[in-house]
Amino acid sequence: MTQIKRNFNSVYNEYHLLVYNVALNYAQNIEDAEEISQDVFLKVNESLSDFKENSSIKTWLYRITINQSLDFIKKKNSKKRFFIFGKKSQNEFELTNVSNFEHPGILLEQQEDAKVLFLVINTLPENQKTAFILSKVDGLSNPEVSEIMEISISAVESLIFRAKKELKEKLSNKFEEYRKNK
Structure with missing residues (x-):
């Protein structure tokens, strides 16, 4: 288990900026990119021991990040559509907030x-x-x-x-x- 943890830590340290930047390119919002990045690394932590090295770790992380980003955007857009049809929320800002394009680069x-x-x-x-x-x-x-x-x-x-x-x-x-x- 410590070997996997050490591998996770080294993967995180080496690739957290890459994952964040890819997520930011999709989400165009700092908070959303951070949330996507967290989801990616949770998934990586859960499945790192199953990684078969059929591709590079970088390629694997790109795939996970792209899929998480697309899923996140779909989920966020479906919440917005659901709100339009009458869902009441305590946080209407979250549901109607369009990307404000906060890209630090x-x-x-x-x-x-x-x-x-x-x-x-x-x-x-x-x-x-x-x-x-x-x-x-x-x-x-x-x-x-x-x-x-x-x-x-x-x-x-x-x-x-x-x-x-x-x-x-x-x-x-x-x-x-x-x-x-x-």
């Missing part, structure tokens, strides 16, 4: 542009969003993205191409609306 003056970009990224299908974030935001190579997503490199390239095309179209529409409203 982005300068204050760039946060508004980044907020618009991530709002549009969030409209992409999950697989396109994941490939785009891993490649363009996290800076991973296509082979690394391929391993994390468990798809071929050509499938990664296709997802990124389609994501960029869709983002270009949606962002151009967004900025067109912005210019009309000014």
Whole structure:
């Protein structure tokens, strides 16, 4: 048991920032990213002894973090929809709070542009969003993205191409609306 604990501690120490940053890329909110990170490391602690090393620990953590992030977002969005249909809550702010895009890596003056970009990224299908974030935001190579997503490199390239095309179209529409409203 102490061997597993020591392994968990070393995994946590080495990868907690990576997990947090991936979660932050999905949640775009510091508190949500912290919650997702905690969930990831709870899951890692429970299953580290079962890790079979078919892939690297980093790849395994990426997969867990992406899945936890997507699940968290789905759950949060379903709470918002449920609230719209009449659920009463003691914490209505929590249910109606949209991402405020608190990303510490982005300068204050760039946060508004980044907020618009991530709002549009969030409209992409999950697989396109994941490939785009891993490649363009996290800076991973296509082979690394391929391993994390468990798809071929050509499938990664296709997802990124389609994501960029869709983002270009949606962002151009967004900025067109912005210019009309000014």
